[in-house]
Amino acid sequence: MTVLDPVQIKKDFPVFAHMPKGFAYCDSVATSQTPSCVLDAMNAYYTHARANIHRASYSMADDATTQYEAARADIARFINASVPEEVIMTAGATMSSNMLYLMLAEYLPLRPGDDIVTSVLEHHSHLLPVQLLAEREGLNLLHAPLSKDGGLDHDATAKLIGPRTRILALTLASNVTGAIVDVRPLIEKVHASGGIAVIDASAYVGHATLDVSALDADFVFFSGHKMLGPTGIGVLYGKKKLLERLRPAFVGGGMSEETDMTHMRCTDVPYRFEAGTPPIAEAIGLGRSVRYSEELGMDAMRAHIRDMVAYATEKVGAFSGVTLHSMKDADRNIGIVSFTLEGIHPHDVAHILGEQGVAVRAGHHCAEPLAKALGVPGTVRAGFHVYTTREDIDALVAGIAVARKTFV
Numbered sequence: 001m002t003v004l005d006p007v008q009i010k011k012d013f014p015v016f017a018h019m020p021k022g023f024a025y026c027d028s029v030a031t032s033q034t035p036s037c038v039l040d041a042m043n044a045y046y047t048h049a050r051a052n053i054h055r056a057s058y059s060m061a062d063d064a065t066t067q068y069e070a071a072r073a074d075i076a077r078f079i080n081a082s083v084p085e086e087v088i089m090t091a092g093a094t095m096s097s098n099m100l101y102l103m104l105a106e107y108l109p110l111r112p113g114d115d116i117v118t119s120v121l122e123h124h125s126h127l128l129p130v131q132l133l134a135e136r137e138g139l140n141l142l143h144a145p146l147s148k149d150g151g152l153d154h155d156a157t158a159k160l161i162g163p164r165t166r167i168l169a170l171t172l173a174s175n176v177t178g179a180i181v182d183v184r185p186l187i188e189k190v191h192a193s194g195g196i197a198v199i200d201a202s203a204y205v206g207h208a209t210l211d212v213s214a215l216d217a218d219f220v221f222f223s224g225h226k227m228l229g230p231t232g233i234g235v236l237y238g239k240k241k242l243l244e245r246l247r248p249a250f251v252g253g254g255m256s257e258e259t260d261m262t263h264m265r266c267t268d269v270p271y272r273f274e275a276g277t278p279p280i281a282e283a284i285g286l287g288r289s290v291r292y293s294e295e296l297g298m299d300a301m302r303a304h305i306r307d308m309v310a311y312a313t314e315k316v317g318a319f320s321g322v323t324l325h326s327m328k329d330a331d332r333n334i335g336i337v338s339f340t341l342e343g344i345h346p347h348d349v350a351h352i353l354g355e356q357g358v359a360v361r362a363g364h365h366c367a368e369p370l371a372k373a374l375g376v377p378g379t380v381r382a383g384f385h386v387y388t389t390r391e392d393i394d395a396l397v398a399g400i401a402v403a404r405k406t407f408v
């Protein structure tokens, strides 16, 4: 396997040339940076093929449609979907999740007293749509607890899944602790009892190989901007046979086969779920970003990010006054180090780090139940990607020393 050189890789990302010298970008869980090839692909659409898709018969529009559908095929290959039609383009993970639970409310035979099993690790963009669904349909919302190492308590989760479980709603990796969740056995269990599994892959995708077929998940969602792609684009993956039975949550142009004044007949999957003009340039950009990741090699990317986690866990964890809240086993961490510093509020630490030229994030990271379960007001979170260097992590550690000196 190729060993990646993040110093060389940084050159593919124009933003690093514009950052002040020594600036350490460690906020890649919030959003990752974008390589030139992705910007070029979007620019090429705007300069050479700027037309709407699927609706016209002139060559520029054909070109736009071809590029958009090629992006769908690239994404499908990247996540190992069975066919490109299983990939629905959305505006991002939050939209994917909301629209999915709206559709599931209509499709699943939900009865008051049925269970949804979720976990305390969930990001609000997964937890809140699930909460709304439970509230509307009178369902029991069962929460799987945290394990001692910042992961999911698998045994406790498995025990929650039973004949009344209609939906298992889990993240594939925590955006706070970085813990990778071994969802496959839990998906098998929910299938055995007749339920379905929805997986949030937002913190995972682009950092390690995502294989939706191997997971056998029914639905998976994520955002493009965390996987070296542009903002404003995301994906909802669904098994084709399930998508064919769903009615779209959003309706409008481009998604009906036939419409009269009282009725509409939907067009095929996936177009019926993409009402209106989609984010065309962004989809093309996301297609290019997955090809860029494939060019680097997902195994090599994962190995590099894993090394950064191991190095940061050792360096940050050794610091006096630091409590690590992230998964310490780098093999089970997607790329995050989260910590608190004794006697100093996480926001103050992040502020000082910002002044030192180190980009991190502080707070509950839109996973407030998790912060409560950890017993902290929030954490300082550093997130790594393929361009992260040891020097970035050394800058983080030096910044922590300044924060400690300032406040203690």
Ligand SMILES: Cc1ncc(COP(=O)(O)O)c(C=O)c1O
Residues within 6 Å of the ligand: 029, 030, 092, 093, 094, 095, 123, 125, 126, 171, 173, 174, 175, 200, 201, 202, 203, 223, 366
């Ligand atoms: C695990 C997880 N799920 C969902 C989301 C929501 O993504 P977006 O804000 O791009 O919709 C995030 C974003 O931070 C996340 O980390």
